[in-house]
Amino acid sequence: MTVAGSTRYPSFIDDLARSESGRLLRAELGRRWPETPDRLDAIVRYALLPAGKMLRPMMTLHAAEAVGGSPRDVLAAALGTEYLHVATLVHDDIIDADTLRRGRPAVPVAYGIPGAIVAGDHLIFHAFQAIVEGGRAVPPASVVAAVTALAEAGQDLCRGQAMEERLVGDLDAGARWYPEMIRLKTGSLFRAVCHIGALLGGAEPRVSAALARYGEHVGTAFQIRDDLLSYLSTPEQTGKPATSDLNNGRPTLPLLLAYDAISDAARVELLAVLHRRGAGPGDVEWVTALLRDAGAVDGARRRMVEHAERARAELAVLTPSASADVLTGIAAWMTSEMA
Amino acid sequence: MTVAGSTRYPSFIDDLARSESGRLLRAELGRRWPETPDRLDAIVRYALLPAGKMLRPMMTLHAAEAVGGSPRDVLAAALGTEYLHVATLVHDDIIDADTLRRGRPAVPVAYGIPGAIVAGDHLIFHAFQAIVEGGRAVPPASVVAAVTALAEAGQDLCRGQAMEERLVGDLDAGARWYPEMIRLKTGSLFRAVCHIGALLGGAEPRVSAALARYGEHVGTAFQIRDDLLSYLSTPEQTGKPATSDLNNGRPTLPLLLAYDAISDAARVELLAVLHRRGAGPGDVEWVTALLRDAGAVDGARRRMVEHAERARAELAVLTPSASADVLTGIAAWMTSEMA
Numbered sequence: 001m002t003v004a005g006s007t008r009y010p011s012f013i014d015d016l017a018r019s020e021s022g023r024l025l026r027a028e029l030g031r032r033w034p035e036t037p038d039r040l041d042a043i044v045r046y047a048l049l050p051a052g053k054m055l056r057p058m059m060t061l062h063a064a065e066a067v068g069g070s071p072r073d074v075l076a077a078a079l080g081t082e083y084l085h086v087a088t089l090v091h092d093d094i095i096d097a098d099t100l101r102r103g104r105p106a107v108p109v110a111y112g113i114p115g116a117i118v119a120g121d122h123l124i125f126h127a128f129q130a131i132v133e134g135g136r137a138v139p140p141a142s143v144v145a146a147v148t149a150l151a152e153a154g155q156d157l158c159r160g161q162a163m164e165e166r167l168v169g170d171l172d173a174g175a176r177w178y179p180e181m182i183r184l185k186t187g188s189l190f191r192a193v194c195h196i197g198a199l200l201g202g203a204e205p206r207v208s209a210a211l212a213r214y215g216e217h218v219g220t221a222f223q224i225r226d227d228l229l230s231y232l233s234t235p236e237q238t239g240k241p242a243t244s245d246l247n248n249g250r251p252t253l254p255l256l257l258a259y260d261a262i263s264d265a266a267r268v269e270l271l272a273v274l275h276r277r278g279a280g281p282g283d284v285e286w287v288t289a290l291l292r293d294a295g296a297v298d299g300a301r302r303r304m305v306e307h308a309e310r311a312r313a314e315l316a317v318l319t320p321s322a323s324a325d326v327l328t329g330i331a332a333w334m335t336s337e338m339a
Numbered sequence: 340m341t342v343a344g345s346t347r348y349p350s351f352i353d354d355l356a357r358s359e360s361g362r363l364l365r366a367e368l369g370r371r372w373p374e375t376p377d378r379l380d381a382i383v384r385y386a387l388l389p390a391g392k393m394l395r396p397m398m399t400l401h402a403a404e405a406v407g408g409s410p411r412d413v414l415a416a417a418l419g420t421e422y423l424h425v426a427t428l429v430h431d432d433i434i435d436a437d438t439l440r441r442g443r444p445a446v447p448v449a450y451g452i453p454g455a456i457v458a459g460d461h462l463i464f465h466a467f468q469a470i471v472e473g474g475r476a477v478p479p480a481s482v483v484a485a486v487t488a489l490a491e492a493g494q495d496l497c498r499g500q501a502m503e504e505r506l507v508g509d510l511d512a513g514a515r516w517y518p519e520m521i522r523l524k525t526g527s528l529f530r531a532v533c534h535i536g537a538l539l540g541g542a543e544p545r546v547s548a549a550l551a552r553y554g555e556h557v558g559t560a561f562q563i564r565d566d567l568l569s570y571l572s573t574p575e576q577t578g579k580p581a582t583s584d585l586n587n588g589r590p591t592l593p594l595l596l597a598y599d600a601i602s603d604a605a606r607v608e609l610l611a612v613l614h615r616r617g618a619g620p621g622d623v624e625w626v627t628a629l630l631r632d633a634g635a636v637d638g639a640r641r642r643m644v645e646h647a648e649r650a651r652a653e654l655a656v657l658t659p660s661a662s663a664d665v666l667t668g669i670a671a672w673m674t675s676e677m678a
Contacts, residue, residue, distance in 0.1 A: 038501075040498060095456055114434040121426075121463065121496075122497040125463075125491075126490075128493075129487060132490070135483070140480040141479040144474070144479045148468060150467070151465075154461075154464030155465065158464065159461075161457050162377075
């Protein structure tokens with residue numbers, strides 16, 4: 001339901017992970033998931049730790065702080081967004097039969113499919129409880145709104161997952177459904193993450209709605225960024241498709257933009273390439289030329305920049321603060337560190 | 340995580356399903372899950388419909404009504420408890436590789452494991468949203484308490500599932516952990532179901548706590564009842580073990596009580612029988628005699644009655660009403676219609 005594990009996080013996000021907020025999140029995560037003899041706890045711990053960059057909980061914390069809330073008050077809720085994110089990764093690894101995650105055996109490989117199903121469910125339930133815990137400083141109505149935001153994001157993730165499965169290898173439908181698919185599978189959780197932070201930070205409705213929109217645009221840019229990384233992975237960054245995209249038939253934005261721009265004859269050929277999963281002689285070179293001639297990588301980059309800019313524009317509701325700067329920085333990072 | 344599909348529901352529960360509340364629940368469920376071309380919706384609909392007896396949502400409705408709430412106000416939340424229950428069944432059918440459910444192919448068989456994982460997750464998220472929807476008539480603090488109750492029950496279900504998996508074939512640990520295991524895997528959701536109904540029906544804390552305890556005792560009795568049904572399935576009701584209990588090594592209360600009561604030598608023999616899953620010549624007859632001599636079926640029945648009586652005692656907090664009578668009736672039905 002989420003971006004591939006191959007995503008590169010250049011320095012801005014590394015610095016953020018090493019910041020005071022990052023330390024706070026990691027310390028609290030460790031405190032909440034100590035070593036125990038319980039096997040279910042062990043599976044959850046394996047899924048959660050060592051923590052990644054925790055971009056989503058970081059955004060919850062800074063959204064709360066940017067509207068005047070205390071990061072410590074919303075810490076539990078911030079971790080709740082990570083629980084939901086990791087739950088989807090654990091269940092996705094069963095669905096996609098992925099064997100590696102962050103360079104280690106994926107949870108279903110390490111603990112079996114039954115263990116992975118139950119651990120994912122467990123994390124989802126923990127996520128909701130964490131939202132409630134993170135709402136002690138605000139009126140209960142705000143907590144209810146935050147629970148609703150998480151429940152809606154979860155439903156969207158499921159719909160996005162189901163939609164992506166349906167669209168694999170179907171570029172006609174892919175081009176039509178791409179914006180909705182990435183809104184569901186990536187935009188919705190980023191939206192919820194920021195919305196929850198704002199709600200539990202005590203924002204007024206106009207501000208929390210703006211932060212929700214900010215999150216959705218950031219998430220959308222993040223997904224397009226992930227799509228683009230496949231095409232920028234060579235030193236020369238020529239827009240050569242990573243073979244994995246051709247191998248799994250995933251409808252990435254550059255492929256879809258190229259598909260939209262070309263003749264019917266070229267579409268038939270592109271579908272044939274995807275059908276044989278890029279395994280034919282000259283397939284990769286042919287697609288590379290196609291993407292270049294169609295301007296598909298640049299087109300995707302333009303869309304990513306557009307979403308990042310719309311995200312930044314939403315932050316105009318905030319009064320200046322260090323956390324507002326971090327949120328601005330996240331939107332800027334999305335695009336500026338792409339070559 | 341839940342009682343087996345083989346549970347018999349004699350007339351009291353059949354009558355309840357045909358009551359006005361039952362019609363209300365079925366109508367609302369149908370209204371909320373219409374036919375659509377969406378595949379994910381289709382899987383969820385297949386899992387939910389046709390509805391079973393809906394004992395859990397029925398208890399939510401009557402708990403709400405018994406404390407002065409309106410069944411219509413809590414209807415969404417009542418269905419939410421069914422969503423959670425069905426989600427666990429769908430995921431359990433993957434975990435246990437069960438191929439049949441309610442006489443039809445189980446969801447993973449009908450739609451594949453990926454579809455079953457996503458549909459189960461989707462139902463969990465819907466459950467939380469439904470709790471929020473069912474709380475519009477009460478202060479937000481009560482909704483937050485109801486969300487917490489559902490999140491805790493979900494975590495308990497996962498722990499119960501993990502525990503049962505660990506205890507299969509291990510009667511030593513089984514005897515020690517049985518009460519905790521059935522509290523987690525069955526008691527906790529019944530507890531939440533009644534607690535949520537009371538909270539969203541507007542009960543004061545003393546009353547909602549009593550209804551939560553009522554639910555946990557009913558759920559515990561319900562699970563022991565399910566254990567017992569395996570031993571009362573012959574016309575003569577002689578306490579002959581259903582071969583399925585020996586086949587899957589599930590630690591049922593009669594087996595555990597027998598194990599507790601017998602000599603070390605007999606324990607070794609019983610473990611050997613379970614290890615070969617009751618497939619040896621004379622295994623079933625030997626276990627039958629063991630259970631009879633240990634008074635294990637009667638012992639389990641006594642515990643079931645004890646929980647049902649403790650459940651009824653908790654209802655003393657209620658003022659008399661038709662819904663209070665239904666709750667009393669459910670506790671009574673647990674035991675009275677067992678031969």
